[in-house]
Amino acid sequence: MSAMLSNALPFDRLVDACASDWRAYIEHPFVRGMGDGSLPEASFRHYLKQDYLFLVHFARAWGLAVYKARSMGELRQGLDILKAIVDLEMGLHISWCAEWGVSEDDLAALQESRATMAYTRYVLDAGASGDLLDLHVALAPCVVGYADVASWLLAQQFLKRDGNPYMRWIDMYADAEFQQAAQAERDWLNARLAGMTPERLAQLSRIFRDATRLEADFWQMGLTLAD
Amino acid sequence: MSAMLSNALPFDRLVDACASDWRAYIEHPFVRGMGDGSLPEASFRHYLKQDYLFLVHFARAWGLAVYKARSMGELRQGLDILKAIVDLEMGLHISWCAEWGVSEDDLAALQESRATMAYTRYVLDAGASGDLLDLHVALAPCVVGYADVASWLLAQQFLKRDGNPYMRWIDMYADAEFQQAAQAERDWLNARLAGMTPERLAQLSRIFRDATRLEADFWQMGLTLAD
Amino acid sequence: MSAMLSNALPFDRLVDACASDWRAYIEHPFVRGMGDGSLPEASFRHYLKQDYLFLVHFARAWGLAVYKARSMGELRQGLDILKAIVDLEMGLHISWCAEWGVSEDDLAALQESRATMAYTRYVLDAGASGDLLDLHVALAPCVVGYADVASWLLAQQFLKRDGNPYMRWIDMYADAEFQQAAQAERDWLNARLAGMTPERLAQLSRIFRDATRLEADFWQMGLTLAD
Amino acid sequence: MSAMLSNALPFDRLVDACASDWRAYIEHPFVRGMGDGSLPEASFRHYLKQDYLFLVHFARAWGLAVYKARSMGELRQGLDILKAIVDLEMGLHISWCAEWGVSEDDLAALQESRATMAYTRYVLDAGASGDLLDLHVALAPCVVGYADVASWLLAQQFLKRDGNPYMRWIDMYADAEFQQAAQAERDWLNARLAGMTPERLAQLSRIFRDATRLEADFWQMGLTLAD
Numbered sequence: 001m002s003a004m005l006s007n008a009l010p011f012d013r014l015v016d017a018c019a020s021d022w023r024a025y026i027e028h029p030f031v032r033g034m035g036d037g038s039l040p041e042a043s044f045r046h047y048l049k050q051d052y053l054f055l056v057h058f059a060r061a062w063g064l065a066v067y068k069a070r071s072m073g074e075l076r077q078g079l080d081i082l083k084a085i086v087d088l089e090m091g092l093h094i095s096w097c098a099e100w101g102v103s104e105d106d107l108a109a110l111q112e113s114r115a116t117m118a119y120t121r122y123v124l125d126a127g128a129s130g131d132l133l134d135l136h137v138a139l140a141p142c143v144v145g146y147a148d149v150a151s152w153l154l155a156q157q158f159l160k161r162d163g164n165p166y167m168r169w170i171d172m173y174a175d176a177e178f179q180q181a182a183q184a185e186r187d188w189l190n191a192r193l194a195g196m197t198p199e200r201l202a203q204l205s206r207i208f209r210d211a212t213r214l215e216a217d218f219w220q221m222g223l224t225l226a227d
Numbered sequence: 228m229s230a231m232l233s234n235a236l237p238f239d240r241l242v243d244a245c246a247s248d249w250r251a252y253i254e255h256p257f258v259r260g261m262g263d264g265s266l267p268e269a270s271f272r273h274y275l276k277q278d279y280l281f282l283v284h285f286a287r288a289w290g291l292a293v294y295k296a297r298s299m300g301e302l303r304q305g306l307d308i309l310k311a312i313v314d315l316e317m318g319l320h321i322s323w324c325a326e327w328g329v330s331e332d333d334l335a336a337l338q339e340s341r342a343t344m345a346y347t348r349y350v351l352d353a354g355a356s357g358d359l360l361d362l363h364v365a366l367a368p369c370v371v372g373y374a375d376v377a378s379w380l381l382a383q384q385f386l387k388r389d390g391n392p393y394m395r396w397i398d399m400y401a402d403a404e405f406q407q408a409a410q411a412e413r414d415w416l417n418a419r420l421a422g423m424t425p426e427r428l429a430q431l432s433r434i435f436r437d438a439t440r441l442e443a444d445f446w447q448m449g450l451t452l453a454d
Numbered sequence: 455m456s457a458m459l460s461n462a463l464p465f466d467r468l469v470d471a472c473a474s475d476w477r478a479y480i481e482h483p484f485v486r487g488m489g490d491g492s493l494p495e496a497s498f499r500h501y502l503k504q505d506y507l508f509l510v511h512f513a514r515a516w517g518l519a520v521y522k523a524r525s526m527g528e529l530r531q532g533l534d535i536l537k538a539i540v541d542l543e544m545g546l547h548i549s550w551c552a553e554w555g556v557s558e559d560d561l562a563a564l565q566e567s568r569a570t571m572a573y574t575r576y577v578l579d580a581g582a583s584g585d586l587l588d589l590h591v592a593l594a595p596c597v598v599g600y601a602d603v604a605s606w607l608l609a610q611q612f613l614k615r616d617g618n619p620y621m622r623w624i625d626m627y628a629d630a631e632f633q634q635a636a637q638a639e640r641d642w643l644n645a646r647l648a649g650m651t652p653e654r655l656a657q658l659s660r661i662f663r664d665a666t667r668l669e670a671d672f673w674q675m676g677l678t679l680a681d
Numbered sequence: 682m683s684a685m686l687s688n689a690l691p692f693d694r695l696v697d698a699c700a701s702d703w704r705a706y707i708e709h710p711f712v713r714g715m716g717d718g719s720l721p722e723a724s725f726r727h728y729l730k731q732d733y734l735f736l737v738h739f740a741r742a743w744g745l746a747v748y749k750a751r752s753m754g755e756l757r758q759g760l761d762i763l764k765a766i767v768d769l770e771m772g773l774h775i776s777w778c779a780e781w782g783v784s785e786d787d788l789a790a791l792q793e794s795r796a797t798m799a800y801t802r803y804v805l806d807a808g809a810s811g812d813l814l815d816l817h818v819a820l821a822p823c824v825v826g827y828a829d830v831a832s833w834l835l836a837q838q839f840l841k842r843d844g845n846p847y848m849r850w851i852d853m854y855a856d857a858e859f860q861q862a863a864q865a866e867r868d869w870l871n872a873r874l875a876g877m878t879p880e881r882l883a884q885l886s887r888i889f890r891d892a893t894r895l896e897a898d899f900w901q902m903g904l905t906l907a908d
Contacts, residue, residue, distance in 0.1 A: 059756055060356070063747025066740065066763065067805075068583050070657060075740055079767055082747065086760050114444060117437065118345035124748075125348040128355045129287070129522050131585040195651040203524060210344065217341060286529055290520025293513065293536065294578075295810045297884060302513055306540050309520065313533055351521075356749045358812040424876040430751060514810070568898060571891065572799035579802040582809045583741070664798065671795060 010193030011144075011186055013201075014137070018209035025141065025212050026148050030219035034166035035153040044166065045100050047222030050116045052093055052107050054218070057120035059085045061127060061139060068132045077188075084181075115221035119214035126207050133192050137204045140189060141215040147182030150174035237420030238371075238413055240428075241364070245436035252368065252439050253375050257446035261393035262380040271393065272327050274449030277343045279320055279334050281445070284347035286312045288354060288366060295359045304415075311408075342448035346441035353434050360419050364431045367416060368442040374409030377401035464647030465598075465640055467655075468591070472663035479595065479666050480602050484673035488620035489607040493677075498620065499554050501676030504570045506547055506561050508672070511574035513539045515581060515593060522586045531642075538635075569675035573668035580661050587646050591658045594643060595669040601636030604628035691874030692825075692867055694882075695818070699890035706822065706893050707829050711900035715847035716834040725847065726781050728903030731797045733774055733788050735899070738801035740766045742808060742820060749813045758869075765862075796902035800895035807888050814873050818885045821870060822896040828863030831855035 008016065015022050030047070033039030062085065065078035094104060127135030150173035153159055161167055172178065193201070220226070235243065242249050257274070260266030289312065292305035321331060354362030377400035380386055388394055399405065420428070447453070462470065469476050484501070487493030516539065519532035548558060581589030604627035607613055615621055626632065647655070674680070689697070696703050711728070714720030743766065746759035775785060808816030831854035834840055842848055853859065874882070901907070 056753065056756065059760075060748050060750060063744045063750070063756075063759065066744025067742075067748055069741060069744070070584075072737065075737065075744075075767065078744065079740075079763060082760060083764065086756065112437065114345055114441070117349050117441065118341055121348035121352040122344050124352045125355070128352070129524075131588075134585075197649040210339065214341070214344065283526065283529065286533075287521050287523060290517045290523070290529075290532065293517025294515075294521055296514060296517070297810075299510065302510065302517075302540065305517065306513075306536060309533060310537065313529065356751075358815075361812075422878040566891065568799055568895065571803050571895065572795055575802035575806040576798050578806045579809070582806070664793065668795070668798065 009190050010196070010201075011140070011189045014140075014193070014205055014208045017205045018212055021209055021212045021216070025145060025216040025219070026152055028216055028219040030223050031149055031153065032158070033223075034164075034169060035156055035160070036158045037160045037164035037166060039166060041100075041165070042225060043222045045102060046225050047219075048093075048097055048100055049102055049107065049110055050113050050218070050221065052090075052097065053110055053112050053116050054120060055085060055090055055093060057116075057124065058139075058142070059090075061120075061123055061135065064124065064127050065132060065135055068127070068135065070132075074132065111227065113221050113227050115214070115217045115226065119211070119218055122211060122214055126211075130207075134204065134207060136185070136189060136192070137207050138211045140185065140208060141212045143185045144182050144189075145212070145215060146173045147179050151179070236417050237423070237428075238367070238416045241367075241416075241420070241432055241435045244432045245439055248436055248439045248443070252372060252443040252446070253379055255443055255446040257450050258376055258380065259383075259385070260450075261391075261396060262383055262387070263385045264387045264391035264393060266393060268327075268392070269452060270449045272329065273452050274446075275320075275324055275327055276329055276334065276337055277340050277445070277448065279317075279324065280337055280339050280343050281347060282312060282317055282320060284343075284351065285366075285369070286317075288347075288350055288362065291351065291354050292359060292362055295354070295362065297359075301359065338454065340448050340454050342441070342444045342453065346438070346445055349438060349441055353438075357434075361431065361434060363412070363416060363419070364434050365438045367412065367435060368439045370412045371409050371416075372439070372442060373400045374406050378406070463644050464650070464655075465594070465643045468594075468643075468647070468659055468662045471659045472666055475663055475666045475670070479599060479670040479673070480606055482670055482673040484677050485603055485607065486610075486612070487677075488618075488623060489610055489614070490612045491614045491618035491620060493620060495554075495619070496679060497676045499556060500679050501673075502547075502551055502554055503556055503561065503564055504567050504672070504675065506544075506551065507564055507566050507570050508574060509539060509544055509547060511570075511578065512593075512596070513544075515574075515577055515589065518578065518581050519586060519589055522581070522589065524586075528586065565681065567675050567681050569668070569671045569680065573665070573672055576665060576668055580665075584661075587658065588661060590639070590643060590646070591661050592665045594639065594662060595666045597639045598636050598643075599666070599669060600627045601633050605633070690871050691877070691882075692821070692870045695821075695874070695886055695889045698886045699893055702890055702893045702897070706826060706897040706900070707833055709897055709900040711904050712830055712834065713839070714904075715845075715850060716837055716841070717839045718841045718845035718847060720847060722781075722846070723906060724903045726783060727906050728900075729774075729778055729781055730783055730788065730791055731794050731899070731902065733771075733778065734791055734793050734797050735801060736766060736771055736774060738797075738805065739820075739823070740771075742801075742804055742816065745805065745808050746813060746816055749808070749816065751813075755813065792908065794902050794908050796895070796898045796907065800892070800899055803892060803895055807892075811888075815885065815888060817866070817870060817873070818888050819892045821866065821889060822893045824866045825863050825870075826893070826896060827854045828860050832860070 030039065030043065033043070059082060062078050062082040066075055066082065069075035069078055094107065097103075097107060123135070123138040126138040150170050153170050154174055159170075193204070196204070257266060257270065260270070286309060289305050289309040293302055293309065296302035296305055321334065324330075324334060350362070350365040353365040377397050380397050381401055386397075420431070423431070484493065484497065487497070513536060516532050516536040520529055520536065523529035523532055548561065551557075551561060577589070577592040580592040604624050607624050608628055613624075647658070650658070711720060711724065714724070740763060743759050743763040747756055747763065750756035750759055775788065778784075778788060804816070804819040807819040831851050834851050835855055840851075874885070877885070
């Protein structure tokens with residue numbers, strides 16, 4: 001609906017243009033299962049493992065952003081996120097995996113699932129063949145979406161806090177720091193998307209929708225334990 | 228087994244290193260269904276449509292090969308294949324689609340399926356982030372594999388020639404010209420793979436296996452009509 | 455001056471924003487020397503040889519354009535130019551070199567001059583790290599500029615037609631077919647540049663100016679026989 | 682000569698294959714002028730300013746290395762160097778420029794010289810169109826060469842320590858930390874170059890020689906104040 005409103009922010013218009021895909025991603029059964037604690041542990045473990053492989057390509061994508069930078073501001077933006085992923089998130093992820101019984105050796109021997117390949121390579125190709133904005137738009141379902149997933153869950157009646165093994169995951173992405181990083185990305189996208197021609201917006205809209213569908217598939221892979 | 232034999236050709240060793248994946252691709256139920264004529268027409272039509280989108284990214288991949296060329300020989304090789312795809316195959320494909328009731332307008336309005344995105348973007352990322360050999364190896368399940376699919380079908384007892392709507396597809400890839408092109412690619416790969424270090428072969432082996440699995444998924448998409 | 459006029463075409467505004475660099479390129483002493491026939495033959499021969507190496511990277515740049523294509527129109531545009539370069543221009547160039555005493559073996563053994571590396575790699579990096587428009591803008595001093603050089607020379611009083619060994623070069627780029635190709639590129643650029651934000655235009659303006667300076671250096675290399 | 686010796690390390694063979702180019706770079710008049718203190722201050726200031734622009738593209742090149750990484754080891758290697766450049770060297774460079782009367786505003790308004798464009802874009806294209814090893818080899822004249830320049834100067838009789846405004850530059854690159862980083866890069870290159878086919882080594886040899894010549898041009902630009 002807000003797509004009809006001329007004063008909707010550009011990023012919101014990307015979301016509205018694929019509203020049902022976006023909702024299917026944010027409110028995916030996997031997400032709901034984390035919220036009410038009903039998600040099978042095997043599903044979460046499978047997700048965790050593939051998410052580690054995802055992080056490797058996510059880091060590659062921000063390396064690509066550094067390469068594509070055309071100002072010191074863009075260069076530092078890419079590097080800051082790259083450092084957050086490699087120096088911080090990966091360590092957290094590895095220790096988290098350990099708690100779920102997945103060792104570093106397990107991680108090193110992992111075979112990449114189709115869903116991991118599909119989303120990561122789509123993002124990398126969009127960025128390599130397009131420009132820095134294409135790359136950011138393809139990454140937005142991840143960067144902005146995870147913050148939305150956490151916020152959405154916190155607002156649900158079915159949310160189970162006590163004894164929910166996934167509450168820590170939810171809290172991590174609901175955390176002020178992560179929410180601020182997501183908002184910073186949203187602001188950057190809004191600034192860049194402003195003034196784009198309708199043709200360019202249509203192109204970016206398609207990238208955003210495709211990436212959103214592929215992110216939803218990533219949840220689905222966890223649910224079905226698909227390789 | 229031939230992986231054990233020191234005199235196996237390098238490309239055959241790539242195949243042997245993922246023998247079960249390769250066979251699952253070459254002898255996929257979709258392929259068998261074309262051979263005995265039992266494949267539902269809706270499946271073939273879905274495949275045909277997505278294969279058009281595949282061709283677009285396949286052409287992009289050979290554009291990438293031209294960009295990555297380091298000799299006139301490599302440059303002409305990429306360009307020759309690019310011309311074969313855009314000036315020849317695409318036209319054939321469009322007319323074929325027309326016979327199957329899919330118009331050019333339908334093709335222009337198509338939404339890319341997950342399987343199409345997964346395989347094409349994997350190939351493009353392998354090539355963009357690696358070198359020309361990575362690109363060729365990622366493309367080999369398509370370039371070499373389609374020739375093998377056709378040859379394999381021709382040797383099967385269950386092959387149905389008369390009244391099989393898919394016989395034309397099989398004949399096209401069994402044709403001498405296509406088989407020679409596939410053999411030329413095989414020869415080029417054998418020449419390039421010779422002398423590679425074990426570390427490099429392991430890397431290329433993984434790319435070949437991943438690409439083979441993603442090509443099998445492309446058949447599967449046709450079978451299940453997945454979007 | 456026309457930069458002040460709001461109705462100037464976008465491409466003309468790129469030219470006007472670096473008017474003195476553009477004139478220094480179009481009316482370079484090397485160009486004047488071709489016009490009045492006074493250019494030393496050694497200079498032209500040096501230019502011819504390096505221009506062959508330029509063509510190789512020029513072809514790579516259009517391969518990059520094919521890779522970056524996001525529509526069949528963009529894909530065919532890149533391929534058509536690629537075919538014109540490799541299937542047509544390179545052959546002409548080789549036969550021309552032969553007439554000037556430069557054999558194919560000489561061409562194969564050539565060492566690339568600094569000026570050749572500087573312009574070609576600048577173009578390729580602008581295109582690889584930016585988008586298709588960055589690539590076209592970086593190539594414009596070549597694609598559009600050579601047509602302008604020929605037109606400009608034809609309008610000069612000092613032009614010597616009889617017995618001028620460079621008249622054939624001038625006629626080739628003054629030819630209707632080449633002029634039309636240059637105009638088609640100009641039209642494409644005008645269509646794409648329309649609607650760009652001022653920030654984007656400033657970025658493209660810098661690329662165009664840098665590329666123009668590097669093209670002028672290419673003439674200078676011929677004049678000074680620099681390696 | 683050591684190129685003849687089968688036990689020479691692979692990187693030394695790259696150097697030996699372009700020995701005169703390498704020496705012309707390491708012992709360039711600009712370098713000698715820093716050693717004996719005779720280099721005009723305007724030359725050093727011009728060099729310093731362009732070296733800042735160089736650092737920006739140098740950082741982009743290591744962003745490219747992160748994108749091209751195929752293991753966590755390669756990813757961290759690229760990121761560590763990237764952090765050293767952006768978080769450390771750039772700050773040092775800016776404060777150094779300030780001491781030499783070049784403000785941050787001056788740096789922001791700089792026009793890139795031909796020599797800066799030529800070397801940086803050559804490196805970026807070698808890396809983007811090739812693989813990670815191509816990129817490292819193209820960067821080696823900088824990463825390894827600066828350490829060699831400093832070591833060489835320290836061993837020269839003409840070195841002037843007292844009152845030499847360039848002694849600090851020399852000491853910085855002669856410092857144990859920088860020398861160790863250069864040695865680490867040398868070791869990495871030796872490990873990767875081992876086992877390469879002669880064809881591949883010939884290709885890398887050409888990249889190394891071209892990059893060495895373009896680095897020498899960077900000194901020359903300082904000497905002649907060329908834009």
